[in-house]
Amino acid sequence: MGITVQNITGNTAVVIWPQLASCADSFYSVMYHPNWRSAPASYSRKSFQKEERVPASRSSFVVENLTPLTTYILCVTCQSANPSSDQCRVFNTLQRDPASSGTAKKELALGIWLASSLLLLVIAAVLLYGCLHLLCRRRRERPRGRAGSAEWDPGKTWTKTTVFGQHLPQLERDLSPHPARNAGADLSLMRLFSSQDR
Numbered sequence: 001m002g003i004t005v006q007n008i009t010g011n012t013a014v015v016i017w018p019q020l021a022s023c024a025d026s027f028y029s030v031m032y033h034p035n036w037r038s039a040p041a042s043y044s045r046k047s048f049q050k051e052e053r054v055p056a057s058r059s060s061f062v063v064e065n066l067t068p069l070t071t072y073i074l075c076v077t078c079q080s081a082n083p084s085s086d087q088c089r090v091f092n093t094l095q096r097d098p099a100s101s102g103t104a105k106k107e108l109a110l111g112i113w114l115a116s117s118l119l120l121l122v123i124a125a126v127l128l129y130g131c132l133h134l135l136c137r138r139r140r141e142r143p144r145g146r147a148g149s150a151e152w153d154p155g156k157t158w159t160k161t162t163v164f165g166q167h168l169p170q171l172e173r174d175l176s177p178h179p180a181r182n183a184g185a186d187l188s189l190m191r192l193f194s195s196q197d198r
Helices: 098-148 154-160 168-174 179-197
Strands: 004-006 013-016 027-034 050-055 060-063 071-078 088-092
Touching: 004 088, 013 071, 027 060, 050 060
Parallel strands: none
Antiparallel strands: 004 013, 013 060, 027 050, 027 071, 071 088
16 A cells, blocks of 8 residues: 655645545544554554544545654554554654744734733723722712711801891891981991990
C-alpha cells in the first residue's frame, strides 16, 4: 500500500493513500503516534495515540495539532485493522509556523485585553455604585437637619420682633395716616429712645 506524507509543517501534515477495493463499503483508519521507537512487528491499534476514521470515498487526510520538531509514525488501514509495515510511514514535523505563532500571540493579547477591560468595568461599576449611595445618603440627611432647626416665618418675625425691649404692635397702631396720631407716635418713639439711653 503506497502511503505518502507531504505538505509537512510544524503542526500539520497531509497523508495520501491509494483506494482499496476491500474498503469500498467501509472506512479507512488513520493512526499516528509521536516519538515512535517500537519495532514494526509490534504495530497495533492500541499502541497509537490518535486514530481518525475517514470515509471510504476519500483517499487523503490532513493530520492536525501535531507537535513541532517531533518524529511521528502514521499508518492507514481498512476497517481499523492492525497495520503492517507497508501501511505506515515515519516523518518529522518542522519548526513552529511563524503564522501560527503570531496567531497565538494575538489570541493571548486579545485574552489579556478582554480580561483587563472586564476588570475595569467591574471597578467602574463599584465606584459608581459607591458614589450614588453616598449621594443618596447625604440627600436623606439634609431634610433631617432642617427639620430640627426653627423655621423662618416672615410674618411671625415682624410681629414678634422687639426694638429695645418694646413690641412693635403698639408702634404700628400709633403709626397711622392721621397727622395727629403720627405726632403721638413720634412722641412715643422719643420717649422710648430716651428711656433706653438712661
